[in-house]
Amino acid sequence: MNTSVTFGDDAAAALAGETAAKLAAEGVPAALAAGDPTLWGPDAEPEAAIRLGWLNLPKSSRELLPRLGELAAEIRERGLDHVVLAGMGGSSLAPEVICATADVPLTVLDTTDPDQVRRAVSDRLDRTVVVVASKSGGTIETDSHRRVYEQAFRDAGIDPAERIIVVTDPGSPLEAVAKEAGYRTVLADPNVGGRYSALSAFGLVPSALAGADVARLLDEAAEVLPSLAANEGNPGLLLGAALGAQALAGRNKLLLQDTLSDITGLPDWIEQLIAESTGKQGTGILPVVGADPTGADDELVVNIGPEGAFRVEGPLGAQFLVWEYATAIAGRLLGINPFDQPNVAESKENTSRLLAEAGEDPLPTGSPALVDGPVEVYGEVPDGAKNLADVLTGLLRAVPDDGYLAVMAYLDRWAALDTPTGKDASLGQTAEAWRAHDPATLRGLLAARTRRPVTFGWGPRFLHSTGQYHKGGPQNGVFLQVTGAVTEDVAVPGKPYTLGRLQLAQALGDLRALVGRGRPAVRLHLTDRAAGVSHLLAVAQEL
Known part of the structure; x- marks a missing residue:
């Protein structure tokens, strides 16, 4: 399925087209596809230099597939059919969308609410495998989840090392904890920021264990990848140009809808990607999920799927990559660093x-x-x-x-x-x-x-x-x-x-x-x- 961006409004289409043409004349599409960290200015360059690995994930993440196949087969053979993901933000939102879209069960723990955590721990503990995911390795919520599950497993006479799988960056405190405890560990690409990590180990490990077809997800992303270096026919460029130009023109409230889409819950993932990437230095684009348009002058309504005037169509793997690319483009237009989170x-x-x-x-x-x-x-x-x-x-x-x-x-x-x-x-x-x-x-x-x-x-x-x-x-x-x-x-x-x-x-x-x-x-x-x-x-x- 092709990935496309469509405008039902001639004025919006013209503005996006003009902005995309200017970016193309500056060589931005090719530079971004090549991982040029200078695109967001000298202040952002050090951070951007270690945060552009997401551009290569449709290819590099394929190296994970054999390991993921082995882990998934192992837990199935052991009758472990309750997969729990302990993770926050970028470590939880993408797997939640992937599994909901694939209609496979995944329990996501991204809370410190005692009732919600107790609900998860008391559910089929004898058949539970827990993925503990943290890029930094020091996320307080995820560390708490790990400790609670370790105790619950021990109390039930279960060795936590048989049930806990860790996803983290190389050299993180969590990697050291996992090594000492004997937990199986999958290391993620350290050059990928959390909210851009949908196609990395953070998105793929829990999804694969839950039963989603993650190889297909990578295939979908790989199909759209070549177009992201092009000046024309580039959905990421067109979407990013539209988001950035409209925000500069005052339409900085992004109403996200997914009517009639085959994808479930993508606006929740987009919300983090755009809000955390652009909301800084007194500017930004505010994503609003689940809202009906009011016709206010600062609203921009975007639909995921075949309905709506301004819509983005395409399979989930491609959507992940296109929205990440578009966010990076919008960041350049807004004059901010889309890869840090200073507040x-x-x-x-x-x-x-x-x-x-x-x-x-x-x-x-x-x-x-x-x-x-x-x-x-x-x-x-x-x-x-x-x-x-x-x-x-x-x-x-x-x-x-x-x-x-x-x-x-x-x-x-x-x-x-x-x-x-x-x-x-x-x-x-x-x-x-x-x-x-x-x-x-x-x-x-x-x-x-x-x-x-x-x-x-x-x-x-x-x-x-x-x-x-x-x-x-x-x-x-x-x-x-x-x-x-x-x-x-x-x-x-x-x-x-x-x-x-x-x-x-x-x-x-x-x-x-x-x-x-x-x-x-x-x-x-x-x-x-x-x-x-x-x-x-x-x-x-x-x-």
Whole structure:
């Protein structure tokens, strides 16, 4: 299947074509395909010089296929049919899309929520294999997952070395841990950044173990690869030119849709790629997933698949490569380095500082500004606010004409699936019951009450994605954070904190970073999670 970029708007097509022609005249397509690190300026060159390995992955990653075939055959022979991926950001988002598209099961752990982690660990432990994936080898969430699973395996009389497979960069702390523990290890290309790693070991190892056809994925990417060096017929160039030029013209809110696509969940992967790559130095492109267009002047709607005016069509492997290439092109047009993430460390450092300063004492949450049933409200609320409805209304009114509202939920992503439904309930009735108890439903309810974009992120997952944009991009965001009481915590073996304590510290650390920039930010704490979500959605429904 050919990979193509189509514009239904003549003006958009003309702008993209003109911009692509200028880039071609500058020799950019050939230079990028050849891995020229000077394309983003002298300040970016040192980083770019060690981050362009993704251009070669359709070919170089084929060397992994025999090893992956052996590992997949081994776990099948041993009856290990529950594959868990412990990873964050670029280490989890691509495998999630690959496996969802291939319709093969993969449990993704990219959370510190105790309930969600306990749910995974208690599921078929006797048939579980865990892929622990971290580029840096020091990701706190992934390190915690590894420790929890090691203890669970030992408690069950299972040798962790028989069940844990590590994916990391050469020389990382995780490689040393894996070597000492006797874990099988697959080393990734160190010249590939995390969010560009879909076709590397980080994307392929868990996907292959889960049963996806990763060879086909590489074939799809290899098919489009030659066109990325061309001045014409280059989908990556045309897409990147469109994204960058439209953002410079003020259309910097990218609404991603995948109606009628054979690919499942690609906008979630694109969200991290573009937000973390472009959201810096006060500029950037904000991806918005799952939103309906409002017709606002700063919206750019792009569809994955055959429907829509502006659409990108092609198989998944090619889509990965084309969007990576386009993001690099857009970065050049915006004048930023698309390979660094200068503000991501700030929230991590705040988290570590909060944990260290508190010691064994409670974390410094402060006192609620008001309480509405099972919801405590923290932060600056509108003058005269008496209840949750007043707080939500105030946040919506605080969004500037060029801004956005970000909802960030540090909760169990799958808790809504536990909602009881009658045994005779139809599929539609069951789905409606889930939506009525799903915190993610809040995004749509609030979006219906404003023309400004509303994003939704699960914490701390989004910290490895849109978290960079929140702090490094245009400072026009308004932030609504949701945390919840922990009734049954999970210890992190060998560490002085539990998962629940770490989760709260991550929320407070990120909130501190946002408030420090003078942005409107409120934290809602659910003293009873189920009741709190129901109350929050009911209030939002009635705004």
